[in-house]
Amino acid sequence: MFFSCKQEDAQYIIDKAIEVSGGSLIDSSSINFNFRDRHYIAKRHNGSFSYGRLTVSSKDSILDILTNTGFKRLVNNTPVSIPDGMVLKYGSSVNSVHYFSILPYGLNDSAVNKKYLGKVTIKNKPYHKIKITFNKEGGGEDFEDEFVYWIDVETFKVDYLAYSYEEGDDTGLRFREAYNERYVKGIRFVDYINFKPLDKHASLLLLDSLYSIKGLKELSKIKLEEVKVE
Structure with a gap:
């Protein structure tokens, strides 16, 4: 007992x-912030989520997106192939920042x-x-x-x-x-x-x-x- x-x-x-x-407000929200020279955006709606991380250099913009269904990367708005061994690493990195933020x-x-x-x-x-x-x-x-x-x-x-x-x-x-x-x-x-x-x-x-x-x-x-x- x-x-x-x-x-x-x-x-x-x-x-x-x-x-x-503010937990109930987070359930359905769009949150944007900057962290260490990168821009992050999280969209949540009743259990569905989309976590983004935008990295901009002098040559390229790299957008990493993690959702309920998986991970993808866009370079200059074009989807690119990611080795299987790196998908988990990149996805975990994106998730970690969003996790700590709220x-x-x-x-x-x-x-x-x-x-x-x-x-x-x-x-x-x-x-x-x-x-x-x-x-x-x-x-x-x-x-x-x-x-x-x-x-x-x-x-x-x-x-x-x-x-x-x-x-x-x-x-x-x-x-x-x-x-x-x-x-x-x-x-x-x-x-x-x-x-x-x-x-x-x-x-x-x-x-x-x-x-x-x-x-x-x-x-x-x-x-x-x-x-x-x-």
């Missing part, structure tokens, strides 16, 4: 976090598992701490990645998140602190300060403790620019 109650807590908290971030939306997908880890304090504020894992089926290429979310006890906003990743021989941990919160047509957007642990043997579940004692190193800032919602 205790385990069941904890799982229900996690579900309730995630539901509230999605709600206060967190915690998406955490109620059927492949997502939630585990309540209790309450913790960061910068004198209480947070719900929730671990997220993914099923292999429906969990995407990076289904083995694990996430932790710190959700404000009072506002139910995600202020911090962390994750583990594996990319070939490269593995690691990242911790993100949200800042520059703004609402665009009712949808919450934030930027992130991106950290990694100084200790290469650090645990994902203890990154909040390391953050509190300055055991993390800032790597970069994750900024969404010129966000527009229709």
